[in-house]
Amino acid sequence: MILLFRGNNSKFYMLPGGKVKELEKSSAAIKREIEEEIGWKNIEFDFLGVSEEIVKSKDENIHQLTLTYKGTYNDIVSKEKFESIESDWINFQWIKIAELDKYEIHPTKIKDFIKNSGKINHIVEEIIE
Numbered sequence: 001m002i003l004l005f006r007g008n009n010s011k012f013y014m015l016p017g018g019k020v021k022e023l024e025k026s027s028a029a030i031k032r033e034i035e036e037e038i039g040w041k042n043i044e045f046d047f048l049g050v051s052e053e054i055v056k057s058k059d060e061n062i063h064q065l066t067l068t069y070k071g072t073y074n075d076i077v078s079k080e081k082f083e084s085i086e087s088d089w090i091n092f093q094w095i096k097i098a099e100l101d102k103y104e105i106h107p108t109k110i111k112d113f114i115k116n117s118g119k120i121n122h123i124v125e126e127i128i129e
Contacts, residue, residue: 002114003071004105005037005084005092012104015068016092026067034071037084038092045069049121053107057129068113 004013018033020026027045034040051066077094084090095103100111109123 001077001094002097002100003092004095004103005090008089008091012106013093013095014106015110017066027069030069030071037086037090038082039085040073040075042074043071044074045071048113048117049123051107051110051113051122052124053127054124055127055129066107066110068110070117 003016005016006013016034016037017030018037020029024032027047030045031043034043046069048068048070051068053062053064053066055062055064081091081093084092097114100114105111107125107127109125112120112123
């Protein structure tokens with residue numbers, strides 16, 4: 001199973017995460033973000049790889065790097081769906097990896113990390129808006 005989230009008005013899901021603070025290691029940032037968003041502390045994280053999203057639009061071009069970690073939760077999961085404790089517009093859901101293709105996930109190539117954990121460590125996606 002994998003934990004994904006989406007906003008109330010969003011049509012797509014994303015992996016949990018957030019921004020790295022100044023001088024903060026990405027491994028510490030993911031632990032902090034998960035604790036802030038859902039209150040979980042008992043998670044072990046392993047680095048999976050880097051995803052590059054190159055977004056091209058008529059107004060602005062953005063090159064975003066996403067550092068992806070696999071988290072192993074070492075406690076009992078009591079709910080399949082639940083709201084963030086930090087923001088009431090963020091909704092989390094556990095999804096079976098075998099059913100991942102039924103869901104729209106952004107960035108779209110992040111599914112490659114999830115399905116091929118340990119075999120793929122770098123993906124690049126160009127998005128034209």
